[in-house]
Every structure is written in structure tokens, then in C-alpha cells.
Amino acid sequence: MTLPYAIELASWACFSLGGLMLLIGALGMIRLPDFWSRIHAAGIIETSGSLFMLIGMMLQSGLTLVTLKLVLIGVFLFIAGPTASHAIANAAWVAGLKPHNLKKDEGILLGRKDS
Amino acid sequence: MAKVIALGLALLAFWLALSGHYTPFLLGMGVLSTGLCVYVASRMGLIDAESVPTQLRFSLLFYWAWLLIEIIKSNYQVARIILSPRINLGQQLVLVPTAQTTDMGRVIFANSITLTPGTVTVEIAGQALLVHAMTADFVPSMEDMGRHVAAVEEGKA
Amino acid sequence: MSMFAVALIAVFVSMLLVIARSIAGPSLYDRVLAVNSFGTLTVLLIGLLGFFTSRPDFLDIALLYALINFVGTIAVLKFVRHRLLGAAKPQHDIARKTNGTRETTGGQP
Numbered sequence: 001m002t003l004p005y006a007i008e009l010a011s012w013a014c015f016s017l018g019g020l021m022l023l024i025g026a027l028g029m030i031r032l033p034d035f036w037s038r039i040h041a042a043g044i045i046e047t048s049g050s051l052f053m054l055i056g057m058m059l060q061s062g063l064t065l066v067t068l069k070l071v072l073i074g075v076f077l078f079i080a081g082p083t084a085s086h087a088i089a090n091a092a093w094v095a096g097l098k099p100h101n102l103k104k105d106e107g108i109l110l111g112r113k114d115s
Numbered sequence: 116m117a118k119v120i121a122l123g124l125a126l127l128a129f130w131l132a133l134s135g136h137y138t139p140f141l142l143g144m145g146v147l148s149t150g151l152c153v154y155v156a157s158r159m160g161l162i163d164a165e166s167v168p169t170q171l172r173f174s175l176l177f178y179w180a181w182l183l184i185e186i187i188k189s190n191y192q193v194a195r196i197i198l199s200p201r202i203n204l205g206q207q208l209v210l211v212p213t214a215q216t217t218d219m220g221r222v223i224f225a226n227s228i229t230l231t232p233g234t235v236t237v238e239i240a241g242q243a244l245l246v247h248a249m250t251a252d253f254v255p256s257m258e259d260m261g262r263h264v265a266a267v268e269e270g271k272a
Numbered sequence: 273m274s275m276f277a278v279a280l281i282a283v284f285v286s287m288l289l290v291i292a293r294s295i296a297g298p299s300l301y302d303r304v305l306a307v308n309s310f311g312t313l314t315v316l317l318i319g320l321l322g323f324f325t326s327r328p329d330f331l332d333i334a335l336l337y338a339l340i341n342f343v344g345t346i347a348v349l350k351f352v353r354h355r356l357l358g359a360a361k362p363q364h365d366i367a368r369k370t371n372g373t374r375e376t377t378g379g380q381p
Contacts, residue, residue, distance in 0.1 A: 011275070012275050015275050015276075015278065015279040016278070018279070018282075019279050019281075019282025020282070021194065022282055022286040022313065022316075023282055023285060023289075024197055025197075025286065025309070026285070026287075026288075026289035026290050027198075027289060028193070028197035029289060029290055029293045029306060029309065030293055031197060031202065032197065032202065032204075033202065033204070035297075035298075035299055035302050035305070036206055036235075036247055037204055037206065037249055038293070038302060038305060039235050039247075040193050040232045040233050040234075040249045041193070041232075042305050042308065043193070043229075043230075043232035043235070044190055044194065044197075044232050045286065045290075045309045045312055045313065046309070047186050047190060047231075047232060048186065048190040048232075049286075049316075050312060050315070050316055051183075051186075053279065053283075053316050053319075053320070054316075054319075056279070057319060057323055060323060061323075061328060065132065065135050066328045066331060068132045069132065069133070069328075069332070070319070072129075072132060072133075072335060073315065073334055073335050076335070076338050076339070076342075077312065077315070077338055080338070081230070081312065082229035082230040083226065083342070084308050084345045084346065085229050085235060085305075085308075086225065086226070086229045086235065086236050087345065087346055087349050088301055088304055088305050088308065088349060089229075089235045089236070089237050089247065090237060090238055091301060091304075091349045091353055092299070092301040093237045093238055093245075094353065095301070095353075097299060097301060099206045099208065133332065133335075
């Protein structure tokens with residue numbers, strides 16, 4: 001690898017940050033109490049974890065076709081990821097899985113923000 | 116017709132990005148398969164404002180940049196909740212009214228809400244979105260996001 | 273060089289934690305969520321592995337895996353909800369929705 005030192009350092013920082021976010025997200029999948037909060041932990045894995053990992057790889061490959069492919073993977077992950085999350089959340093909602101510690105009265109705040 | 120050409124160009128760019136070999140034979144194959152795809156898509160009546168959203172202008176790119184900052188901010192918040200020694204959540208289901216006029220705008224809004232960790236769109240209830248938030252702190256940022264999406268939507272000609 | 277190894281180890285440990293959730297998850301939706309995250313992590317693993325062995329052609333496989341992961345998640349959810357993979361049955365769906373708090377299929381996968 002004959003990359004400039006600064007790019008190497010930035011890539012290293014992105015990899016460690018991305019790895020840290022992945023580990024935090026995976027830890028959240030274990031630690032959080034119910035399904036509805038675990039969705040958000042999965043969101044961490046899907047957004048910032050994969051984002052920083054992909055940026056790190058892009059810095060490694062420079063301005064080549066490989067970077068373009070990484071951008072394509074990133075765009076696809078960022079469009080399909082939330083769609084899949086929403087599909088899972090909606091399926092759980094329709095099946096009657098209700099949030100764990102949600103008080104019944106303040107369940108649905110109708111018209112809370114009338115903008 | 117403009118949408119057909121736009122779809123063809125997008126597919127051709129996709130082919131060029133994935134192929135990586137630029138010999139005349141492979142380029143010819145790329146053009147051929149692109150043409151076939153566009154023909155089949157137009158025969159199936161798939162080419163409309165939903166599948167080829169050329170009405171979205173460059174303001175979408177600025178919106179993505181803004182969204183990226185939002186995502187990183189809410190990532191930090193969720194990570195702090197996960198790493199806190201005692202997890203206490205105030206989970207909420209909130210009905211968020213949508214200010215968008217088109218289906219595309221509403222989809223962008225709902226997907227952006229789901230993309231930011233801490234909030235997930237659970238269901239689309241008529242004109243409003245049913246959103247699950249991890250704590251009450253995540254609720255106010257959605258109003259701002261809705262305004263941004265409405266601005267992006269107005270970028271349509 | 274070694275930075276890819278560190279990143280690979282981070283992805284690997286996350287995969288272990290996520291697969292633990294998909295085995296332990298009380299409801300079916302926990303499992304689907306965990307498997308979806310596992311797929312995202314696999315995409316990253318394939319990409320990083322390509323860089324680690326200095327063969328970036330692996331990225332094509334990673335892109336393909338991302339596509340399959342999405343389609344697979346949607347297919348599982350559709351099968352669970354409609355019990356068939358052909359045409360959807362909207363009436364069936366509405367009947368379930370009005371049923372309110374139907375108990376979920378507890379620990380059964």
C-alpha cells in the first residue's frame with residue numbers, strides 16, 4: 001500500500017469507528033429489552049456501522065471503479081435497509097406485537113404536533 | 116419519452132459501473148441488454164413518475180447531505196442509550212402528520228424516518244405516519260425533517 | 273494490512289452477537305430482524321474480505337448478497353403474513369388487523 005499517510009490514517013479511523021458502531025449495535029441487539037427497541041439497534045448496524053466501513057474501504061481504493069461499486073452498495077443499503085426495517089416493524093405491528101413499557105393512555109398521541 | 120431515455124441512460128451507467136471491461140463486443144452487449152430492458156419495461160407500462168423519478172432535482176443531493184448529519188447525530192444518541200449502564204426507555208408511538216402532497220414525498224419522508232436510528236415508521240395511516248420512537252427526545256427532530264422533505268418535493272418542475 | 277483484520281474481527285464479533293439474538297429471540301420478528309442485520313454484516317464481511325485478500329472483485333458478490341438479503345427478508349415476512357408467496361390477499365390482512373391484540377406465535381420459529 002503506497003497511500004499517503006493522511007488517507008491511511010483517515011481510513012483507519014473510519015474502520016475503527018465503523019467497527020465500534022457495529023459492536024455497539026450488536027450489543028444493543030443483545031441488551032435492549034424488547035423487539036421495538038431492538039429495531040433501533042439494528043438501525044445502528046445498518047446506517048452508521050456500514051456507512052463508516054464503506055467509507056473506509058472507499059478511502060483505501062481511491063478513485064477507481066471499486067469505489068463506484070462501493071457507492072452502489074451504500075446507496076442500495078440505504079434505500080433497501082429502511083424498507084426492510086419498515087416491513088418487519090409493520091408485520092410485527094399487524095401481528096399484534098405491542099411495545100413493552102408503553103403506557104396505555106399515552107399510546108397514540110393524536111395530533112400532538114399540529115404543524 | 117424523456118423518462119424512457121433517462122431510464123436507458125441510468126441502466127447503461129449501471130452496466131458500465133459493474134462491467135469494468137470496455138471492449139467493443141461487451142459494450143455492444145451492454146447497449147443491447149439495456150435496450151431490451153427499456154423495451155420490456157415500457158411494454159409492461161412500468162415507466163412512470165414512481166419508477167423513474169426524474170421529477171426530483173439536485174435538491175435531493177443536498178437533502179441527503181443534511182440527512183447524513185441527522186443520522187450521525189441520532190446514532191450517537193442511540194449508542195449512548197445502549198451503552199448506559201441502566202437502560203430506561205420511554206418508548207412512544209406518535210402520529211406524525213405529513214406535509215407532503217405526493218406519494219413519492221411521503222415515501223421519502225417515511226424512509227428517512229426509518230433510516231435515522233431511534234425512530235421507525237410502523238404504519239402509514241391515511242395522511243399521517245405512525246412512528247415508534249425509542250425515547251421522547253427523538254420526536255421533535257421529525258418535524259424539521261418533514262419540512263425538508265416538502266422542500267425537496269417542491270423541486271419538481 | 274492489519275486494519276482490515278481488525279475490521280474483520282469487529283464484523284465477526286458483531287455477527288456472533290446478532291446470531292445469538294436470532295437463536296434466542298423470543299418472537300419471530302426478533303429473529304427476522306436479527307437475520308436481516310446478519311445479512312447486512314455479511315455484505316460488509318464479503319467486501320472487507322475482498323480487500324483483505326486484495327481481490328476487490330468480491331464487491332460484486334457483496335452487492336448481489338445485499339440484493340438477495342433484501343428479497344429474502346421480504347419473502348419471509350410475506351410468507352409469515354399471508355402464508356403464501358404468490359398473490360397477496362388483502363381481505364385476509366384487514367381481518368387480522370381488526371382482530372386487535374392477537375397473541376403472537378411465541379417462541380415458535
